[in-house]
Amino acid sequence: MTSNPQHNTAQDPIVEIERLHVRFGHQLVLREINLKITRGQSLAIIGESGCGKTVLLKTIIGLIKPTEGHVIFDGQRLDELNERDLSALRPRFGLVFQSAALFDSMTVGQNVAFPLRQQGRGDQEIQRLVLARLAEVGLPDSVVSKKPAELSGGMRKRVGVARAAIVNPEVMLYDEPTTGLDPIVSDVINELMMRTRRHTSVTSVIVTHDMRTARKVADRVVMIYPASRLAPGEPQIIFDGPPSELDRAGDRRVRQFVRGEAGERLMEMLQVASQLQGSE
């Protein structure tokens, strides 16, 4: 494990994750995760598909309840809050979903306005803020009346960013923000995340397996490894440091991931495939 003391001991954590375990049935997804995210930090969580990145992100905002351990947000333990208090706390987060998760039945304008309506803001203020936020993500006024189905993937992602950021949250959570987008649109989304952070000094947590995004947007990278393939007692976070150290990471699995080399994973998959063929 490569670690950077400067990142691990930074002051004023806004999110603290302590001894977090998440289990679905008998499947252990997250094992003994300990993580502190400081105010204003831009943290990228990387790792292969199915390693629990999205589960970690959803646990931070309280959408998934931990099996053990807890998440502390701004000094408050999320597991100690009741449903109502948790709902009241959630607008302090902005979550951008992998699929954007825009409401199909609403127009773009209604989607972006949704968090403001939840806060009971007035119609005129809502209209002004929606148009301003859409302009910030580079979308024209004409999209306001369109349905999400009429937009391209990149536009939907940008609407998702506008919706998540409209109430000026303290923490922005991005789930695979560039997945499924072409390199140009991916870079637009990267720029957007950086701009959002510059303008509002928001803390950002970006779940991604796009190394370009991790290097460009993050100032700290954490790599998690699938719990099912860890040795007993081995920590699930196998890298924690600045993006510049990724290529020099002491752990071979980190270097392989960063370079996109299948390595022994390919052999494992081929072995499983041959075993399945043999059993048939």
Next chain:
Amino acid sequence: MSSLSQSTTGRVSDPNHRQNPLVEWISDWGGVVVDVIVAIGDFTLFVWRAMIWLFTRLPRQGTLLPNFYQVGVLSLPVVALTGTFIGMVLAVQSHFQFSQIGLETRLGAVINMSLVRELGPVLAATMLAGRVGGAMAAELGTMRVTEQIDALESMGANPIHYLVVPRFLACIFMIPTLTIMADFMGVVGAYFYSVFMLDIDRHFYLHNSREFVGGFDLFVGVFKSLFFGAAIAVISCYRGFHCTPGAEGVGRAATAAFVISFVMILVLDLFLGILLDTIYYAIWPGGAKLFF
């Protein structure tokens, strides 16, 4: 884990590992019982949370009215058509039997009694379980698999309050209303078929209908439809909320919503029928005022 089968409660059984057949049998049935208890508990909690939200904060008009429109207005043509045909089919089927014993003029009493107490509410609710319940489960299921329900929650909205309560209210208000519509259309359909196609005397048809069918019969039908509406709403919303990923999951949620709602309508119909009759005879022993 690929060779292992896992139940909803997380039990894992390895097909390669042979145990005592009796232990395996007990284990399998025990697992089924635990799964059923967990499912019932989960469903009860879901309904409980919906009731808590229903009585603590009403949804906004903007979320309520579209649901009333979807459930009520858009279901009107199909319910009216169903009601009309039920009435006419009842007339066709009953006429032959009654004409054999020379009681054609009593047709109105039998048809209208059957319509308002049983067939109107049950068939309207069945039709709505398919049209409304299936649509609700599919819509909420799609929202679940595309993370829209998570998105709602992440923005501080409670999905039960925002999605379930308006649908529940729409069902318990509109399904009884639609049942009255189905009853009315059934009565009209049966009247026209009996009088104009089967040449039954209009005066006696109406006289016998008035004599034998009373306000309590109408109340029984509408009262039952209130519970049918509640059952359709909670079952369909629950299936949608617990939809498994993918198009197949959404399809299964919609099918399960209809099938479970339909079975529940029949079960409720039986027990509410018994309950209402018991209450009726407790208030008016001997059924002296059964037809008023």
